[in-house]
Amino acid sequence: MEQLSAFEIVLGILGRFNLVWIAIAIVMPVSYVFRHRLGLYGKLYGGALGWIGLFICFFWLFTAIFAAEIALHPALKQFAIQRFAKPGVLESQSGAPFYFGADRFGRDVFSRVVWGSQIVLTIAPAATVVAFIVGISLGLPAGYFGGATDRVLSFTANLVLAFPVIVLFYLLVTPGIRELKVIDYAWIKMSIPELAAFVFAGLCAAFLLTMLVTRYRRRPNVLLPLLTVTSVFCAWFITGVAFDFDALTLLGAAPVLDLEPNELNIFIAVVFVSSPGVFRIVRGLTLDIRTRDYVAAAQTRGEGSWYVMLWEILPNARGPLIVDACLRVGYTTILLGALGYFGLGLIPESPDWGTTIKEGSALLRRAAHPAVPPALALMSFVLGLNLLADALREESLKD
DSSP: OOBOOHHHHHHHHHHHTHHHHHHHHHHHHHHHHTGGGSHHHHHGGGSHHHHHHHHHHHHHHHHHHTHHHHOSSOTTOOOGGGTTOOTTEEOTTTOOEETTOBOTTOOBHHHHHHHHHHHHHHHHHHHHHHHHHHHHHHHHHHHHHOHHHHHHHHHHHHHHHHSOHHHHHHHHHSGGGGTOEEEEETTEEEEHHHHHHHHHHHHHHHHHHHHHHHHHTTOHHHHHHHHHHHHHHHHHHHHHHHSOOOGGGGGTOOOSOOOOHHHHHHHHHHHHHHHHHHHHHHHHHHHHHTTSHHHHHHHHTTOOHHHHIIIIITGGGHHHHHHHHHHHHHHHHHHHHHHHHTTOSSOTTOOOHHHHHHHHHTTTTTOSTTTHHHHHHHHHHHHHHHHHHHHHHHHHHHO
């Protein structure tokens, strides 16, 4: 069986990522030239940690974007005669190389790692964003109002944090939970994940609409168009996530919010577990910032409580929150990998890195190569996010 040398494998892999190298060569130098106009993002180019972290994150971002051009085969395509093929072996019919070898089903490991980047870079950041919006929406009033509001919300957050995470994930991710309908009235039938998705999506919608109303309430000519566009977007998001109905299909377009049941379960589980941690950070920052002079000045001007929270307190808490967001995306990536490894993630055929690692690790005695590339991919992406967080922390200390 014909096989490439190690040098040819390296050259071939580098060549497959041509579009990624071109994109990075355009984005990073241009960003460096205009770094003084790019705010916090531009400041990341002031040190080695920022450069390295951005390079790694951009690499995986553009890999996910150009996955169809980079991958040699579909993620699920099987070559029966190529099972356990070693790295560099050429496919017998097309002559396409298996750069990282093949797994026990004859699937190309290189292609699965590339396709898996799309799943990781979609679920992890999206779940983190929703978790942050939920945590911020509840943390701001808890820290600002105090009293009974703080006690109730803090008790709820501590209750979630006190529950064993593994057991909580097992309960939320198990497929049978979708069959248990907690709401069964007329045409409305919702399971626990669907109800949680509706609540989280509703909180996100309320957060965005409240931001617009408090900011532009004195400028109706600006507020009304923004409210209209945002309301349509929020309605599309809520129906797509909670009711599995993407309104784009009514226009003849391909659905964007087309979550499989197990994808929704994982998404909700990550948000449910992550949002209490964000809540505690936001609450602590709010308790400190609410005593500042500029908050008192806004209150003296007659600004409402939500305006003060969203446009005086939150912007001044963005530094620690941005750093935590980078770290939390990394934690979520590791969590997705762990869930996939323990069989609680996506479907067994999924090319996500955790499932691919699980498939490969079960065969370590026979062949190690199917497990190593996805493990290195996951490790490198998390490393890039951690380096970005360190660079952001250094920049915040300079300020």
